[in-house]
Amino acid sequence: MTDRLLLLWDYIGGDVRNISIAVAAVDRCLSGASSRKPGESHGVRPPLECVGGVRLSVDTVSAMTDWVQQAQDLSDEVLRPAASEVDRSGKIPRSHFDALRDRGFYGLAFATKDPVNTLADVGEILVSGCLATAFVWAQHHGTLLRMVMSRNDTLKARYLADLRSGAVTAGVSGSGYATPENPLIVATETDDGYTISGQAPFVTGWGLVDVLGVTAYDTRAQKTVTFLMDAADGPNVHANRISLSAADASNTVELTFDEHHIPHTSVIQVRQARRGGLSLADRLVLRINGSLALGVARSCLTEADRIGHPTAQLWETHTTIRDALNNAATGDGDIYDARAQASHFAVTAATYVATAAGRRSVQCGEPTERMVREAAFSVVCTTTPEIKYHILTASQP
Template sequence: MSQALRTAAEIADTVLFPAANTVDTADRVPASHLDLLAANGFYGLSTLDIEDYPSLLRLVETLAGGCLTTTFVWLQHHGPVRALDRSANQALREAYLADLTAGRRRAGIAVGAAVRPGPPLLRAEPVEGGYRFHGSAPWVSGWDMVDLLQVAARDEQDVLVFALLDAVAGDSLSVAPLDLLAVQASRTVTLTFDGCFVPHERVVHTVPQAEHLTGDAESQRFNGALALGVAGRAITLLGDAAGTLPGQLDAARAQLHTAAPEDVPLARAAGAELALRAANACAVHQGSRSLLPGSDAQRLVREATFLLLFGSRPTIRSALLSRLTQR
């Protein structure tokens, strides 16, 4: 195990998990949690001593088993960092990449509204000097905890425009908070863009939607590690009552790590279903106290339910419905 994974496990067990129920009822993730991840280099994953991609997935899983909400907010940061690191916009890279990698500035994402198939909810209109963004981004996490947002909008030619914008509301950008079943402290909101001007200088890159979607499986795989973390924590709490669940977790992890791109939705579904079963088993094991506020099992059940739906795709949803209705 690398030093990064050992550090992640220590943070998860000694800092994140003991505070997870408090975070569950808070209005935001404690700044100290995010600062701790930054101090240990976790905002710049490329700088850590992680041997391979499965180890990176294991790091995400480990942190999620400590506190899903903290990990959920932190996870959003890495898409903008990867995109900026590959951007041809040298001035934008020089202005922000070092601070983002060090965690001195933090980023979120608002990309699903334009990226997924079907008519875009967020449109890019070319204008002199840049673009105007019109429409909404329904699910944006980390509001008021991040400094920057990677926003994607789609133009009439189905080209995606990715931009790095300041996470600040204004006349052309309004914010509406959402009430969620779980991870409420993630401060997830809906953003509405009313002709928000995006200068060329803030554009990270442009890419045809169809080309971008060819890499969607890796995003799904990355997100899938969250459910394994919730499952693992429930299994730990079950202890000797866990039965065959530890072996099932090992199998689900191997499936997620090794699945071919076309099979990632099946792996996501397997991990999400396992998290739900493990969390419910934990609630049954702990008994009626699981119904009370402050119960780890109750929180894990809600978090597992949240992960059935987070970052989903039609293929994941179909696979999950099949698993949940045919037993």
């Protein structure tokens, strides 16, 4: 589970030549955002206006929206007040997803001229409000962005507008389970589509989302095949619920495909499998996924402020680590090391607030007890083998 966990925003395919976000990305971190508290500016960065070679259509009103402030308001008003109850009950209120939809967060990539940076900033803040809710919401964008790039016009006509609005919500089983070296999900082409077999060990949002974007590996053609399916059990699709130590309300399952048939009409895209190397697009996805650890740390520091133990030093460290992630995303630094530092810091922030809260931190249901579990979760979830190596080596005396 530690080496193959699903990324929050999975790499959407193609090599660096086809990822236009890379063109604008190189210099964007020079004026990178700081770790802001409510009311403080996130800073101004050059926008990344394209994803996967597709320029996103952005309306003027959405482009002028301060999505970071909108996320902060949603976190303060809706998510954070309910986070402990979500953790206790193991259920996310429908109202959380309704609020995300009504405020436009499902189509966030279309609502800003800076989709990559905005997803990272907004994701961090939503995670700090309610990890389980943000964890489910994050999966949506991997499938949405794949659909944007699809050449299956019939499928796009049926789903894209509803995915963009949030009328249809999506999960994802991404390319991490369809690597050429060791594919966990295999596609075999037939006359009328593909037969899918294998197991995705970590699929989030089962029973909470409507559809699932799944990537499998075609060993004969040496290509990845991404398809859309209903997020529901069937004769050849079986979900086994996983009990998580944190974000358990996200309804994460182990999903097994037993010669499941997918027609060609449900295929989003077929791409030549890419081997080796870390592209700039890979770096950007690794950066965005760092929002999980940064969001957990932000939650801890916000709670420390609330209980009367503010720490300017740790807020400054949060800013430093955030800047290091931004810089490493475009090649100025080791992105794996930066991610490892973010994971370590989430644990440090949780330890601080747990100590500050005292005995309440060892009582089940208390916010700081939950935050310690969430910090451990952030160390493991979205962690690649390379990040894991950096975490473990840095932890040795």
